[in-house]
Amino acid sequence: MKAANALIALYVGNLERYQGIDLLLEGIARVSPETNLQTIVIGGDITRVKLYRQRAFDLGIAARVRFIGARPVAHLNAYLAQADILVSPRILGQNTPMKVYSYMQSGKAILATDIRSHSQVLNSECAELVAPNPAALAAGLERLAADPELRRRLGAVALETAMREYSLPVFRRKLQEAYATIASA
Numbered sequence: 001m002k003a004a005n006a007l008i009a010l011y012v013g014n015l016e017r018y019q020g021i022d023l024l025l026e027g028i029a030r031v032s033p034e035t036n037l038q039t040i041v042i043g044g045d046i047t048r049v050k051l052y053r054q055r056a057f058d059l060g061i062a063a064r065v066r067f068i069g070a071r072p073v074a075h076l077n078a079y080l081a082q083a084d085i086l087v088s089p090r091i092l093g094q095n096t097p098m099k100v101y102s103y104m105q106s107g108k109a110i111l112a113t114d115i116r117s118h119s120q121v122l123n124s125e126c127a128e129l130v131a132p133n134p135a136a137l138a139a140g141l142e143r144l145a146a147d148p149e150l151r152r153r154l155g156a157v158a159l160e161t162a163m164r165e166y167s168l169p170v171f172r173r174k175l176q177e178a179y180a181t182i183a184s185a
Helices: 021-030 046-058 073-082 098-106 134-146 148-165 168-184
Strands: 007-012 037-042 065-069 085-088 109-113 128-130
Touching (some): 021 037, 046 065, 073 098, 085 134, 098 148, 109 134, 128 134, 134 148
Parallel strands (some): 007 037, 007 085, 085 109
């Protein structure tokens, strides 16, 4: 998946408008060509993949973005492990995308838009949160691409937070506490 010496930014998910794929592409178009960054997009049906490939071509960034379509969920961890930056450019929504938890558990740097659906789980200690506009997204990608220590630190804090707050044992404990509260009422 990795081009020679290029850092990999990875998006995983559907290609519906609210996911911010247009924002991602417009942001990538603003990233300096000298930034050695390749973006891989996993997900979407063939119609949306074709649509966004064309959009990338129209923006002049087709060589820097690869839309590879849907892949088996069983391979998700292998894809996340190959990435340097995990991206969630969502522009709408209240609920936290499930991918955020997988992203956090991967221990990789996360770039996400600073909207409620992300900020109820992510903060500036564990992710690069950016305004949902192309310039901010581009600046965030460039910042992460240029700073391996920042990527390492954000990934480590995200992993630690995921294990402390969102792991299966934590979920089980919280569920048992909820049942105990209901039973005692």
